Amino acid sequence: MTVVAAMASVKFETRAADCNRRARRARAFVLQLLIVVFPLFVVLFPIFVLAQANPAGFDDLVLRATAAREQNDVQQAIELYGQAVQLKPDWPDGWWFLGSLQYASDSYAAARDALSHFIELTPEGGPAFALRGLCEFETGEYTQSLKDIERGLSLGAANQPRNEKILRYHEALLLTRSGNFEAALQKYALFGGEKVPNPELLVGIGLAGLRTPLLPKELRADQQDLYSAAGNAAFQFISGNQKAAQEAFQDLFQRFPTTANAHYLYGYLLFPTDPDQAISEFRRELEVSPSNAAAQLMVAWDSLMRNNYSEALAYSKKALAEDPSLAVGQLVLGRAMVETGNVKDGVELLEKELQVDPNNLETHLALAKAYSKLGRKEDARHERLRCLEIEKSENAPNARP
Amino acid sequence: MRALNALSGVFVLAVCVSAAAQARASNPASSCGQCHAAQAKSQPLTPMARAIEFVDANPTLKTNPKMTFRREPYSYTVETVGSKSTYSVTDGTNTISLPILWSFGAGGQTWILQLNGQLYESLVSYYPNLSGLDITIGDERITPHNLEEAMGRKLGQGEVKACFGCHATHAVSDRKLTLDTLEPGVTCEHCHLGSSVHMTDAIQGDLDTTPPKLGKLSTEDLSSFCGQCHRTWEGVVRGHFHGEINVRFQPYRLANSRCFDGTDPRISCLACHDPHQDLVRQDSSYDSKCLACHAAPSTATHAASANIPAGAKTCPVANADCVSCHMPKINLPGGHAKFTDHEIRIVRPGDPYPN
Numbered sequence: 030m031t032v033v034a035a036m037a038s039v040k041f042e043t044r045a046a047d048c049n050r051r052a053r054r055a056r057a058f059v060l061q062l063l064i065v066v067f068p069l070f071v072v073l074f075p076i077f078v079l080a081q082a083n084p085a086g087f088d089d090l091v092l093r094a095t096a097a098r099e100q101n102d103v104q105q106a107i108e109l110y111g112q113a114v115q116l117k118p119d120w121p122d123g124w125w126f127l128g129s130l131q132y133a134s135d136s137y138a139a140a141r142d143a144l145s146h147f148i149e150l151t152p153e154g155g156p157a158f159a160l161r162g163l164c165e166f167e168t169g170e171y172t173q174s175l176k177d178i179e180r181g182l183s184l185g186a187a188n189q190p191r192n193e194k195i196l197r198y199h200e201a202l203l204l205t206r207s208g209n210f211e212a213a214l215q216k217y218a219l220f221g222g223e224k225v226p227n228p229e230l231l232v233g234i235g236l237a238g239l240r241t242p243l244l245p246k247e248l249r250a251d252q253q254d255l256y257s258a259a260g261n262a263a264f265q266f267i268s269g270n271q272k273a274a275q276e277a278f279q280d281l282f283q284r285f286p287t288t289a290n291a292h293y294l295y296g297y298l299l300f301p302t303d304p305d306q307a308i309s310e311f312r313r314e315l316e317v318s319p320s321n322a323a324a325q326l327m328v329a330w331d332s333l334m335r336n337n338y339s340e341a342l343a344y345s346k347k348a349l350a351e352d353p354s355l356a357v358g359q360l361v362l363g364r365a366m367v368e369t370g371n372v373k374d375g376v377e378l379l380e381k382e383l384q385v386d387p388n389n390l391e392t393h394l395a396l397a398k399a400y401s402k403l404g405r406k407e408d409a410r411h412e413r414l415r416c417l418e419i420e421k422s423e424n425a426p427n428a429r430p
Numbered sequence: 431m432r433a434l435n436a437l438s439g440v441f442v443l444a445v446c447v448s449a450a451a452q453a454r455a456s457n458p459a460s461s462c463g464q465c466h467a468a469q470a471k472s473q474p475l476t477p478m479a480r481a482i483e484f485v486d487a488n489p490t491l492k493t494n495p496k497m498t499f500r501r502e503p504y505s506y507t508v509e510t511v512g513s514k515s516t517y518s519v520t521d522g523t524n525t526i527s528l529p530i531l532w533s534f535g536a537g538g539q540t541w542i543l544q545l546n547g548q549l550y551e552s553l554v555s556y557y558p559n560l561s562g563l564d565i566t567i568g569d570e571r572i573t574p575h576n577l578e579e580a581m582g583r584k585l586g587q588g589e590v591k592a593c594f595g596c597h598a599t600h601a602v603s604d605r606k607l608t609l610d611t612l613e614p615g616v617t618c619e620h621c622h623l624g625s626s627v628h629m630t631d632a633i634q635g636d637l638d639t640t641p642p643k644l645g646k647l648s649t650e651d652l653s654s655f656c657g658q659c660h661r662t663w664e665g666v667v668r669g670h671f672h673g674e675i676n677v678r679f680q681p682y683r684l685a686n687s688r689c690f691d692g693t694d695p696r697i698s699c700l701a702c703h704d705p706h707q708d709l710v711r712q713d714s715s716y717d718s719k720c721l722a723c724h725a726a727p728s729t730a731t732h733a734a735s736a737n738i739p740a741g742a743k744t745c746p747v748a749n750a751d752c753v754s755c756h757m758p759k760i761n762l763p764g765g766h767a768k769f770t771d772h773e774i775r776i777v778r779p780g781d782p783y784p785n
Contacts, residue, residue: 303588305605336658394664401650401685401692409692413663413685420667 084116091123098126103134114146121150125157132160137167155184159196166199175203194219198230205237206244209356210323213237214263214297221267228257235260238294240323255285259294266298274298289318296327304331322351322358329361338368357382357389364395372402390419461629462618469706470618476708478616480536482597486513487614488533490556499554499563504580506554506563508541517541517552519581526581532614534597538767540566542593543582549590550582557766567764596659621655621705645700650692656699657681674783677760683772686784689723689742690774696722713751720752 094109107130114123128143141164147157159181165174178200187193201216217234220226232245235256248256262277278295285291296310308331314324329344342365349358359382366375376399382392397412463470473479485491491510499506507518508530518527530552532542541552553574555566566583574580585593587607594601599613599620618625622641631639647655654662661669661679663686676682681699684690690697702719703709710716722737726744745752758777759768773784 302586305588305591308605336654390667394667398650398654398664398692401690402648404691404693406691410688410690416664416667420670 087113087116090116094123094126098130103130106130107134107136114143118146119150121147124150125154128157128164129160132164135167137164140164141168141170153184155181155186156188157181158184159186159192163195163199166203171203171206175200175207178203198233201237202233202244205233206242208240208242210237210240211297211356217263218267221264221269223264223268226261226264231260231264232256233260234263238263238297239288239290240293255288258284259288259291263294263298266295287317289321290314290323292317293321293324293327296324300327300331304334307331320351322348322355325351326355326358326361329365333361333364333368336368338365341365342369357386357391359385360389360392360395363399364391367395367399367402372399375399376403388419390416393419462625465632466618472708473618473706474615476616476705477536478705480615481534482594482614483533483536484614485510485515485530485533488515488539490539490558491515491530491533494556494561497556497563501554501565501580504574504577508554508556508563515541517543517581519553519577521577521580524577526577528581534593538567538765545578545581549585551585551593552582553580559766564766565764567762570764616659648693649690649695649698652698652700653681653685653692672785674760674763676785677769677771677783678762678765680772684774687772687774689739691739694723694739713754716753717750720756721749724752725749 090109090113094106094113097103097106097109107127110123110127110130114120114127117123124143124147128140128147131137131140131143141161144157144161144164148154148161151157158177162174162177162179162181165171165177178196182196182200187196197216197219201213204210204213204216214234214237217230217237220230220234223230229245232248232253235258236243236245236248238259239256241256245256258277258281262274262281265277266274278291281288281291292310292314296307296314299307299310308328311324311327311331314321315328318324325344325348329341329348332338332341332344341361345358345362345365348355349362352358359378363375363378363382366372366378368375376396379392379396379399382389383396386392393412393416397409397416400406400409400412491508494508495510497508503521505520505522507516509516509518515530516527517530518525520526526545528543528545530541531544533539534542535555537558538555540555543550543552551566551569553566553569553572554563556562557564569583572579572583591602591605591607594607594609594612596616598615599617601608601612603611613619621644622628624639624641628637628639628641631637644652644655657663657665657679660681661671661676663682666676666679666682671679671682684697684699687697695701696719701722702716723739723742724744725738726749745756747755753770755777756774757770757772760771760783761767762769771783775784
């Protein structure tokens with residue numbers, strides 16, 4: 030089973046028996062990996078627990094539950110761990126095993142609750158957050174799922190390459206669904222180079238690329254082809270297959286000439302390495318969909334990078350008029366205002382943007398320049414130092430808003 | 431005011447019309463020089479004006495007609511015969527031999543080559559301090575896997591435009607590389623965009639198209655302007671240039687100085703450098719620039735004293751050759767040259783390079 034197949038199958042689609050089999054194997058694999066994170070718990074905690082004054086019958090339950098788990102008797106193990114944590118609710122291991130076994134048997138709501146108990150007792154347990162996030166993904170609690178997966182990742186849940194792919198894939202799906210398409214595409218970069226991309230991975234990438242805030246399972250059957258084609262073109266690009274990507278995008282443009290965001294997607298991917306070609310694609314996008322705020326914003330950003338500030342100002346204003354909530358729109362407009370002489374108002378916008386995203390390198394760069402232009406020497410210096418901190422910590426990628 | 435403008439227009443018209451027959455001479459500086467004689471005379475001698483050279487006008491290649499270099503298992507030869515220079519690399523069995531098309535750099539030189547329609551940066555360059563060849567700066571980490579890679583580094587479209595965009599004039603137009611219109615080096619039009627139109631219009635007495643006066647830019651904006659080629663502060667941050675390698679990016683280093691103030695002309699690029707003149711290398715010649723802010727009250731003029739910024743300290747060690755201590759010369763890794771560090775600071779022995 031390929032890594033991507035494992036990852037995709039964890040989504041627990043039930044379209045075919047084959048998918049189910051793969052999903053179960055993948056889940057078992059996830060569990061095994063996550064359990065590896067807790068060797069101390071696994072090895073030492075039972076000894077420690079047994080050494081304590083436990084409620085009557087508890088020790089026996091633990092031994093029987095462990096045996097059932099080791100024999101892959103999942104239902105029996107769930108039953109016994111459930112009884113054990115009723116007797117001793119402050120036993121974190123019991124909640125962990127209960128939650129992970131429930132997850133493996135598709136009891137996502139129950140698993141989520143058990144893992145919540147574990148997290149109360151062990152607040153820094155990254156894998157538990159991650160697994161709870163995967164449960165919430167299945168129960169349709171998407172906002173909380175994204176929060177938990179991100180928290181899990183920040184606490185080191187991506188401790189194995191396969192784990193990382195499973196979590197990043199779900200994170201990307203959720204970012205797409207929440208409208209954070211650029212961030213989703215960045216997560217999908219992890220999958221570049223997969224030899225046999227999973228069809229659902231391609232659809233997922235296509236959704237992010239075409240800026241459609243849906244999950245693959247929410248698409249109509251007649252939409253699959255479009256998103257798969259877009260995803261494949263982007264996948265070829267992020268895999269470094271420039272020629273194949275170019276051909277795939279041309280094919281996409283021919284087959285779906287009026288589809289919004291297709292040219293935007295190609296431009297977005299090209300921007301770091303070939304901004305000239307990228308800007309052509311953004312302008313083609315505006316021919317297809319003149320009100321495309323994201324394309325307008327990228328044209329504005331490109332104009333800023335080329336010191337064409339008046340064009341940057343015009344396009345960023347248009348973009349924000351189309352979509353006032355556009356991510357980093359305030360940054361581009363604020364920077365354009367600073368560069369065209371309206372420094373004071375520009376600074377105001379940039380400072381607001383900083384409240385939304387305090388670690389955005391581009392906002393700090395823009396503020397450093399703005400403060401410097403205003404003669405606010407110490408503020409400018411402070412911002413520059415902050416930029417250097419961010420750049421060193423993130424090793425931030427090529428400039429884009 | 432209109433009368434004054436008209437008069438000045440007549441004056442310019444008189445000067446320019448007399449020069450009209452010579453206008454559009456081969457050297458753009460000479461055309462602009464009909465009115466801006468001093469700049470037109472000195473600027474072509476600057477390193478910026480010689481940032482790129484055609485082979486037949488390349489003194490380095492002429493005075494070094496045969497240069498060789500070996501980096502196992504490859505041997506390099508740069509040979510000049512008459513007005514043609516050839517760059518060759520061999521592994522002992524096969525050889526690639528290409529004409530040098532352009533030379534980048536007025537002192538050290540890197541060559542641009544063409545193979546199968548692609549432009550390459552030569553993997554070896556000429557370094558004056560070595561009086562010979564070594565690996566091109568930045569390419570030290572390249573381990574060639576074949577003769578083509580040993581010959582040079584293939585340049586992407588974006589990189590080609592960036593290189594020619596800074597080292598030449600009219601090499602990039604409408605986002606496209608336009609080598610057919612290339613003028614070698616940084617000429618008037620490179621910085622003073624629209625100066626050709628201005629010249630044509632001025633001949634007709636129309637001064638409305640005079641390019642903006644760059645000297646009037648704020649210090650911050652001037653840093654950004656010069657930084658288009660010398661790298662802006664943010665360009666260096668985005669490019670992740672860490673360590674001594676960034677010493678050659680002067681606008682970045684200068685903005686890191688405690689005394690940098692984006693609104694104070696005393697710390698601008700133009701406060702110390704006249705881009706129309708060759709670089710002044712005598713340390714003492716910059717003293718007055720430093721003392722414009724750091725003069726002791728007893729030695730400063732009354733006017734200067736009144737303008738000394740709050741917190742500007744006077745040096746307890748010396749009041750001459752300031753830059754020799756406060757702007758140390760740093761070895762550029764792989765560059766076989768020292769660059770003046772524009773991060774103005776108190777340098778203490780043993781301090782690491784501030785980055």
